[in-house]
Amino acid sequence: GQQLNxxxxxxxxxxxxxxxxxxxxxxxxxxxxxxxxxxxxGPVLLIALYKAGELxxxxxxxxxxxxxxxxxxxxxSASIPSDVGIYFCAGQGSNYQLIWGAGTKLxxxx
Amino acid sequence: xxxxxxxxxxxFRKEGQNxxxxxxxxxxxxxxxxxxxxxxxxxxxxxxxxIVNDFQKGDIAEGYSVSRExxxxxxxxxTSAQKNPTAFYLCASTSTGTGRQQQYFxxxxxxxxx
Numbered sequence: 001g002q003q004l005n006x007x008x009x010x011x012x013x014x015x016x017x018x019x020x021x022x023x024x025x026x027x028x029x030x031x032x033x034x035x036x037x038x039x040x041x042g043p044v045l046l047i048a049l050y051k052a053g054e055l056x057x058x059x060x061x062x063x064x065x066x067x068x069x070x071x072x073x074x075x076x077s078a079s080i081p082s083d084v085g086i087y088f089c090a091g092q093g094s095n096y097q098l099i100w101g102a103g104t105k106l107x108x109x110x
Numbered sequence: 111x112x113x114x115x116x117x118x119x120x121x122f123r124k125e126g127q128n129x130x131x132x133x134x135x136x137x138x139x140x141x142x143x144x145x146x147x148x149x150x151x152x153x154x155x156x157x158x159x160x161i162v163n164d165f166q167k168g169d170i171a172e173g174y175s176v177s178r179e180x181x182x183x184x185x186x187x188x189t190s191a192q193k194n195p196t197a198f199y200l201c202a203s204t205s206t207g208t209g210r211q212q213q214y215f216x217x218x219x220x221x222x223x224x
Contacts, residue, residue: 031211042114042200042215043153050210088152092211096141096160096204097168102152 006089006101013079014109021104022073023089029099031092032065032072037103038085046087047074076106084108113137114216116201121221123195131186131219133201142184143202143213146170153200159184160206188221195223 006023013019023032031050035043047058049065049072056063060077072091076083089101114135123129133142141160145153155168159178173192178184184203188195198220202213 033212035215040198040218040220042116042202042218045212045214048210048212090213096206096211097155097158098211098213100153 004089004091004099004101006104008104009102010105010107012107012109015079015081017079019076019079019083019106020073021087021089022071023091023101024071025091025099026070027091027093027099028069029091029093030069032063033090033092033098034061034063034072034074035088035090036085037088043088079106079108081108114201114203114214116199116216116219118219119217121219123221123223125223126190127223128190129188129195129221129223131188131199131201131221133184133186133216134182135184135201135203135214135216136182137203137214138181138205139203139214140181140206141204142178143204144168144174144176144184144186145200145202147198147200147218156186156199188223195221197221 004023004025034046037043047063052069053067054065063074086103088103090098117132143158144156157176159165175187200218201216204213
């Protein structure tokens with residue numbers, strides 16, 4: 001099935017650093033969602049975006065719905081150890097199915 | 111508390127046996143979904159249901175079956191026809207009323223078939 005291009009695949013960062021990841025698609029989406037998954041758990045919704053150009057924050061997380069409606073990015077400021085995990089983007093087109101990115105694994109260097 | 115429950119958390123089966131994974135939600139959501147996740151991979155859609163007594167195949171439906179007899183419940187059966195059933199299975203649900211998709215996930219069931 002169709003997938004989004006999510007990058008980077010993994011990131012090694014120092015605690016306190018800012019993090020940026022993004023997703024791009026060849027299709028236009030009406031909704032962009034960002035999730036975080038901890039090992040062995042289900043993904044948890046972080047931020048939902050519904051309008052082109054929309055910029056939304058959730059604590060240290062900020063996400064934007066690209067103006068072309070084909071991309072979105074997620075930034076995490078001042079990373080902390082509990083930020084480790086896998087971050088997924090998902091886009092919704094005209095039906096109720098989501099198209100998922102392959103995930104960005106965030107690892108914090110000791 | 112409202113949410114999605116999946117049971118059991120871990121499930122072990124012998125090859126050739128069918129196994130049913132449970133998914134229940136009390137969020138009053140219309141749509142429910144089953145995904146499969148393999149190590150280091152993203153989510154792949156198995157089946158989804160937007161209304162009771164109706165369901166649609168996703169990208170990897172072969173070897174799986176579902177039912178949707180009640181709004182709250184969407185069990186997934188992994189049949190012996192599924193060639194590689196060992197995986198992490200995730201159930202999700204969403205409301206369809208607003209047109210805005212926000213899927214909420216259960217804790218997952220890790221199935222191991224030997």
